[in-house]
Amino acid sequence: MSINTLQDSALNLLSASVKSPECTLKTLRLSLCNLSETSYEALSSVLNCQSSSLRELDLSNNTLRDSAVKLLSAGLRSPHCKLNMLRLSHCQFSERGCEDLFSVLSSQSSILRELDLSNSDLQDSGVKLLSVGLKSQHCNMETL
Numbered sequence: 001m002s003i004n005t006l007q008d009s010a011l012n013l014l015s016a017s018v019k020s021p022e023c024t025l026k027t028l029r030l031s032l033c034n035l036s037e038t039s040y041e042a043l044s045s046v047l048n049c050q051s052s053s054l055r056e057l058d059l060s061n062n063t064l065r066d067s068a069v070k071l072l073s074a075g076l077r078s079p080h081c082k083l084n085m086l087r088l089s090h091c092q093f094s095e096r097g098c099e100d101l102f103s104v105l106s107s108q109s110s111i112l113r114e115l116d117l118s119n120s121d122l123q124d125s126g127v128k129l130l131s132v133g134l135k136s137q138h139c140n141m142e143t144l
Contacts, residue, residue, distance in 0.1 A: 001014070001028070001029060001030055001033065002029045002030060002031040002032055002033065002058070003031065003032045003033070004032075004033050005033065005034045006030070006033045006034070006035065006039065008036055008038040008039055008042075011035065011038075011039040011042050011043070012038075012042050014042075015042035015043065015045060015046050018046050018049075018052055018054060019045070019046055019049040019051060019052050020051065021051040023051075023052075023053065024053050025053065025054060026053060026054065026055045026056060027054075027055065027056040027057075027058075028054055028056070028057050028058070029058040030043075030057075030058060030059055030062070031058050031059070031060040031061045031062070031087075032060075032061040032062070033062060034062065034063070035059070035062050035063075035064075035068075037065075037067060037068060037071075040064075040067075040068040040071045040072060041071055043057070043059075043071075043072060043075070044071040044072055044074055044075035045075065046075070047072070047075025047076055047078060047080075047081045047083055048074070048075045048078040048080055048081065049080060050080040052080070052082065053082065054082065054083060055082055055083060055084045055085065056083070056084065056085040056086075056087075057083055057085070057086050057087070058087040059072075059086070059087060059088055059091065060087045060088065060089040060090055060091065060116070061089070061090045061091070062091060063091070063092055064088060064091035064092060064093050064097075065092065065093060065097075066093050066094055066096040066097040066100070068093070069088075069093045069096075069097035069100045069101065070096075070097070070100045072086075072100075073100035073101060073103055073104050076104045076107075076110060076112060077103065077104055077107045077109055077110060078109065079109040081109070081110070081111070082111065083111070083112060084111060084112065084113045084114065085112075085113065085114040085115075085116075086112060086114070086115050086116070087116040088115070088116060088117055088120065089116050089117065089118040089119050089120065090118075090119045090120065091117075091120055092120075092121075093120070094123070094126070095122075095123055095125045095126045095129065097126075098122055098125070098126035098127075098129045098130055099129055101115070101117075101129075101130060101133070102129045102130060102132060102133040103133075104133070105130065105133030105134060105136060105138075105139045105141060106132075106133045106136035106138055106139060107138060108138045110138065110139075110140065111140055112140065112141065113140055113141060113142045113143065114141070114142060114143040114144075115141060115143070115144050117130075117144070130144070
């Protein structure tokens with residue numbers, strides 16, 4: 001679905017479909033889709049849904065502000081989340097967003113194995129936070 005301007009209503013319908021127990025979608029690519037805050041709320045609900053089979057989510061090249069990273073991180077920390085790979089390259093979040101990603105890396109319930117933050121301006125402070133998260137005994141990260 002990449003390179004589409006998705007309205008909130010479309011993403012809400014998509015999210016509802018992905019949460020359905022009948023849906024077996026494993027990979028969702030939403031790169032360059034001009035997603036809104038409401039869209040990230042819907043995606044977080046997918047990550048938090050026990051029946052979702054989503055394993056890979058690509059949100060690259062979207063305006064992903066700190067508030068959106070906070071929403072996604074809440075879903076990623078859920079014990080129901082099955083996501084193994086998250087792509088956030090070319091996204092625009094600050095150290096505050098890195099704090100939320102740190103909480104995911106150090107979360108007992110996170111099974112995230114791959115995180116793509118390429119071409120993001122994390123600053124030294126953001127990288128330091130992520131480094132601490134990677135050292136957590138709960139971190140399952142294989143590729144950063």
